[in-house]
Amino acid sequence: MNLPEHSQLGKTSAYVDQYDASLLFPIPRAGKRAEIGLGASLPFLGADLWTAFELSWLNPRGKPQVALAHFTFPCETPHIIESKSFKLYLNSFNNTAFPDAAAVLACLRSDVNEAAWRGAVVQSSVGVRLVPMENFDREPVHELDGLSLDRLDVDCTRYTPAPDLLRVAQDDEAPVAEVLTSNLLKSNCLVTGQPDWGSVQISYSGAQIDHEGLLQYLVSFRNHNEFHEQCVERIFCDIWARCKPQRLAVYARYTRRGGLDINPFRASYPQAMPPNIRTARQ
Template sequence: MSREDWQNLPLGRETVYESSYNPELLHPIQRSISRAQLGLSVGALPFFGEDEWWGFELSWLNTRGKPQVAVARFSFPAESPCMVESKSFKLYLNSFNQSRFDSWQLVQDTLVRDLSAAVGMAVEVTLLEVEDISLDVQRPQGFCLDQLDIAVEQYQPDSTLLALEGSGVEVTETLYSHLLRSNCPVTGQPDWATVMVEYKGPMLQREALLAYIISFREHQDFHEHCVERIFCDLQNLADFSELTVCARYTRRGGLDINPLRSTRIEKPLPPRFARQ
């Protein structure tokens, strides 16, 4: 599938909502399409990570026809060959609504099987009782770039905006911004996120990093690929001994997407923020 074929995805077509379980609704997208533009090849990724999705609109019927409702956490490995197109994911979850399942475990097992088959690698799924869920909403840790007073003229990603302080000082710090906005490559709808850059190495010029983040404002791409572009552009700028880029996107249609890419094999996602 090429970028041109994205116009034929379910996201860009009139919606027909099915309420009977149908795994055929899932539409995978090859990650290699956008990664090729970053010079990344299969099996030679410069990062580890995951795409953490949360689903807040999952329901099905028990064997007696009584509706069940749950909140689901999905973890897709960054190294999986494919990701799932978001609208097809919503339609797939909606198809559980009038379908009967013997147990919560069967629903979870079904989600694991279908999603793992779609992306080509094992996917983790956790179902949570609505009464039991406790979302850890916190203020981001680190320095907020948004307080910097800068002039902005570029609204398409431009890695030449990035710069180092040039002092030769090695730092360990976390910088973040609430100003990341990109747009769906199919519908053009805006996607909003808080993005965090945690690194160890030569000091980034903060004003330059903020201008770079803002430059995504008119860019059309999927959440996961935006985070990978930011990671790769930073990695090409300097030899950081550690680098993590994570974006927590605001919820749409009952789903939020939170990609994380890091040089560390095991790097937990940060807490949720107020906009989520």
């Protein structure tokens, strides 16, 4: 079984510039999910939306081609892809010739599906979409919609996850439906301890969640070591357990590292995936 400490994170790595699918390093989701009480039956749906900003290959005449790539990994996949391995894998395309962009797309789709579903039956494919150079100026930048929690003037003294900060209004209060955002999410890489900066959007309906407590809770991830996907699932499960909303969705957009950004989305009910639109910090 692949473990995070066995990956290339924090290690000196040779950059291979000839295509090599074996560079992808899948890590099982199950271990970290067990830490927050999750088993085979998940309380959420969703996906991890990735954007690759450093993708290049050669055409049959040796001329470099570049594109952006969007990936949608269903949260049901038994593995996440360790991000440095994904970067190394994408770099292996750099001096590899492909007949056309369609061949690159087919190769990406086949490889990431195999890695994400390794050892399991494929239930839903990883989505892959290429954005060619001529469409780069169509890629929008937009901040997460919602009421910003960052407007609140609060004391913050806890910097490891503190779900006890989460609370709701009195039971006799009328239920609400709110979309709340914060740009103050920060955690650290599980292996290297390097900072991961993010913005988060929380959509829910039910008893009103105390805004100050929610912001303090989000800030409490500041010194926490966990991968992006794991942080979002922890946030979802803590709010779900402590505040008991009727419906809940948690969406985070993390700034890129190594030419990749990772944007997990988890929801308690079926809905369309949010559009993979980067924020200003990404």
